[in-house]
Amino acid sequence: MKTQRLDKIINRLLEKGLEQMVICDPCSVFYLTGTMIKPGERMLALYINKDRTRDRIFINELFTVNEDLGVEKVWFDDNTDAAELLSEYTDKSKPLGIDKKFEARFLLRLMELNCASGYVNASECVDTVRQxxxxxxxxxxxxxxxxxxxxxxxxxxxxxxxxxxxxxxxxxxxxxxxxxxxxxxxxxxxxxxxxxxxxxxxxxxxxxxxxxxxxxxxxxxxxxxxxxxxxxxxxxxxxxxxxxxxxxxxxxxxxxxxxxxxxxxxxxxxxxxxxxxxxxxxxxxxxxxxxxxxxxxxxxxxxxxxxxxxxxxxxxxxxxxxxxxxxxxxxxxxxxxxxxxxxxxxxxxxxxxxxxxxx
Ligand SMILES: [Mn+2]
Incomplete structure (x- = not known):
């Protein structure tokens, strides 16, 4: 991942009181990984945490992404509940920053699963860095x-x-x-x-x-x-x-x-x-x-x-x-x-x- 860009985003998140975020906008994922993945109706989610060892990108295996994105990939297929998979990695005791482009059906599922203590629109933390x-x-x-x-x-x-x-x-x-x-x-x-x-x-x-x-x-x-x-x-x-x-x-x-x-x-x-x-x-x-x-x-x-x-x-x-x-x-x-x-x-x-x- 482009670590200088990620550092700036993490700093903005911390200023907002957030330690973790789900980035879904394919353009923001491109900004951080250098690879444009267009997932259509499938979930694409880059989970970032101030504790960097927990960062993961969730990609449907239909999309062949062979290159090293600088972050560990978690693959899933069409028979998998992708939001549930993502929820296994989040810190349930902390609020979760959400990308404004994250589809409601995925977010609602995360909320059902109580994957965080709260959900905050954190897109500005990414968008202001991209400016x-x-x-x-x-x-x-x-x-x-x-x-x-x-x-x-x-x-x-x-x-x-x-x-x-x-x-x-x-x-x-x-x-x-x-x-x-x-x-x-x-x-x-x-x-x-x-x-x-x-x-x-x-x-x-x-x-x-x-x-x-x-x-x-x-x-x-x-x-x-x-x-x-x-x-x-x-x-x-x-x-x-x-x-x-x-x-x-x-x-x-x-x-x-x-x-x-x-x-x-x-x-x-x-x-x-x-x-x-x-x-x-x-x-x-x-x-x-x-x-x-x-x-x-x-x-x-x-x-x-x-x-x-x-x-x-x-x-x-x-x-x-x-x-x-x-x-x-x-x-x-x-x-x-x-x-x-x-x-x-x-x-x-x-x-x-x-x-x-x-x-
Ligand atoms: Mn113009």
């Missing part, structure tokens, strides 16, 4: 975003008059694979013109015509880590109002990035971008939070929103993605991934944000 990427993860995150920059350069070459959104988005997988990515971090979002104003629009049969905006929000997975970037272009020409909207979003995005450093509150980062858009008269058209944390999952615990009063720490990686959406007309969003450094911020994307006309 601050270590050196190995930072390299993976940089590499995933580098591929995303290259893929954006490639996909815009395919833009031409009459092409549909689907025809563009359906080409992304091949582009990512050609650059060495494993797959999507989420389904590509491609919107032309008024389509781009629709939230989480995935693209359809809309054909491209002159004057349309071209919103492309895409991300890939490389070595288990995600990228996510949005750029908005215009096809052949741009109206004065669309240019104005673009420049407001760009200014808001840059102002938010410029203020990022350790100690800054996430709500203040959101507020900085939102104030610029509001003062320009488009506040109601910026309909979502400014950003989200990202890593092994495209959307991880933590966000950049007016509600998040916690403070930036070195190694945290999240998106900064303001947008203005004018219904029936245009949608503009500009998104980069950024990392908090010891003294400021590193932007993981380098694709240009200058207003660009495609032709």
């Amino acid at each position: 601050q990427k270590d050196a190995e993860e930072v390299e993976f995150m940089r590499a995933a975003s580098k591929i995303n920059d290259l893929a954006m350069s490639e996909i815009i070459k395919r833009i031409s008059s009459g092409v549909t959104e689907e025809e563009i988005s359906s080409q992304m997988m091949d582009i990512y694979k050609s650059f060495g990515a494993e797959g999507y971090s989420f389904e590509p979002l491609v919107g032309f013109g008024e389509s781009a104003a629709i939230g989480h629009y995935e693209g359809g049969a809309r054909k491209l015509k002159e004057g349309d905006c071209v919103l492309i929000d895409v991300g890939c997975v490389k070595d288990g880590y995600c990228s996510d970037m949005t750029r908005t272009f215009f096809y052949k020409s741009v109206t004065d109002e669309h240019r104005k909207v673009y420049e407001i979003v760009k200014k808001a995005q840059q102002a938010a990035i410029n203020m990022i450093k350790p100690g800054v509150r996430f709500c203040d980062i959101d507020r900085t971008a939102r104030d610029i858009i509001t003062q320009a008269g488009y506040g109601e058209k910026f309909t979502h939070r400014l950003g989200h944390f990202i890593g092994i999952e495209c959307h991880e615990f933590g966000d950049v929103s007016v509600k998040n009063e916690s403070r930036a720490k070195p190694g945290m990686i999240f998106s900064i993605e303001p947008g203005i959406y004018l219904e029936g007309d245009v949608g503009v969003r500009i998104e980069d991934l950024v990392m908090v450094t010891e003294s400021g911020v590193e932007v993981l994307n380098s694709f240009t944000k200058e207003l660009t006309l495609l032709d």
Whole structure:
């Protein structure tokens, strides 16, 4: 197991008065073991205890996991009550930290078996550690975003008059694979013109015509880590109002990035971008939070929103993605991934944000 990561999680558990936890989220298991196991409806559970000799991972034998996970494996088959097996290892006199992704049917069975003195949602102990990427993860995150920059350069070459959104988005997988990515971090979002104003629009049969905006929000997975970037272009020409909207979003995005450093509150980062858009008269058209944390999952615990009063720490990686959406007309969003450094911020994307006309 990745012992430095585990040490941090154990420390958080102890701060919460917990000495043991069941981790089930496959992404958190990957974080600690380096192996992604997707158990479907079967139980996957990594039991950790401050007394390290008791750590075990419970895996259904249908999943062939040959590699050394750095923790003793306990195999079970479909005829075994997996929760009962797990209950043989827990400390019944102490409370048990539970992963928010643990299925109720397994947890209820553990409770029936009185496997602990209490049950506490301890996901935050894992999720807050996962927020601050270590050196190995930072390299993976940089590499995933580098591929995303290259893929954006490639996909815009395919833009031409009459092409549909689907025809563009359906080409992304091949582009990512050609650059060495494993797959999507989420389904590509491609919107032309008024389509781009629709939230989480995935693209359809809309054909491209002159004057349309071209919103492309895409991300890939490389070595288990995600990228996510949005750029908005215009096809052949741009109206004065669309240019104005673009420049407001760009200014808001840059102002938010410029203020990022350790100690800054996430709500203040959101507020900085939102104030610029509001003062320009488009506040109601910026309909979502400014950003989200990202890593092994495209959307991880933590966000950049007016509600998040916690403070930036070195190694945290999240998106900064303001947008203005004018219904029936245009949608503009500009998104980069950024990392908090010891003294400021590193932007993981380098694709240009200058207003660009495609032709
Ligand atoms: Mn995003």
